[in-house]
Each structure stands twice: as C-alpha cells, then as structure tokens.
Amino acid sequence: MSLELFFIILFALMIMQVIGTHFQIKAYRRAIHRLHKKGHIGIGGKRSRFGPGQIVIIACDGRGAITGGEMMSGMTVFSRFQEIPDISGKSIYEMERRYSAAGRRARHLYAGHLQAVQALVSRLETGGQ
Secondary structure, three states, X not given: OOHHHHHHHHHHHHHHHHHHHHHHHHHHHXXXXXXXXXXXXXXXXXXXXXXXXXXXXXXXXXXXXXXXXXXXXXXXXXXXXXXXXXXXXXXXXXXXXXXXXXXXXHHHHOHHXXXXXXXXXXXXXXXXX
C-alpha cells in the first residue's frame, strides 16, 4: 500500500468521525430540549477509557419527582439517547440514597445517574436556579 493511499484512508476516517460527532451533538441538544420541557434537568456522565461511556439526563419537577430521563451509552458515534425505563415518578432524593448506598460495582455502573441526580438535588436546594 502506498503512503498516499494510507493518508487518504486516514483522512476519510477522520472526516467520518467529525460527521458522526456532529450528529451525536445534535442528538444531545435535542434530548436536553425534550427533557427541559419536563422541568429542571440534571446531567451526569461516566467516561471510560476502554469501555462504553454514558451521558445521563434526568428531569424533575420543583418537588423532586422525576418526570423523565434519557441515557446515551456506548463506544461509538452511532449511540443514541434512549429513555431510562421505570424512573419517572420516583424521588430524586430516594434515587440519590439508592445510588450512593449501592455496592462499588453498581456505583461504577450508575456513576452518570448519580451525577445527574446530585445535580438536581443541588439545583433544588439552591432554589432552582
């Protein structure tokens, strides 16, 4: 394989990465917009060097009841936001206690969830600002 062909392939892969990232950012903005309509939002994330990462967005009302949540999990730019099942209607305070009291492995799996819930707790404690 010639050196020119190698650089052409490398350049094409970089362009595909940029395009995929653009679509992922658009999906992130749409998810924030959707959930912001449901109330206050908290955002959390878990980065992993060699495994799948997460972005978690949770919305709640002024009393701390969760009104919706979505999560993007994966290793590629093809990941999309999906609704978090069975989270609506629960209290952010109860979820914070549950995630914090979980074992080490579960806390690692739910790190993004815990960050999002803690952001909401902090926001409600400061008066929703």
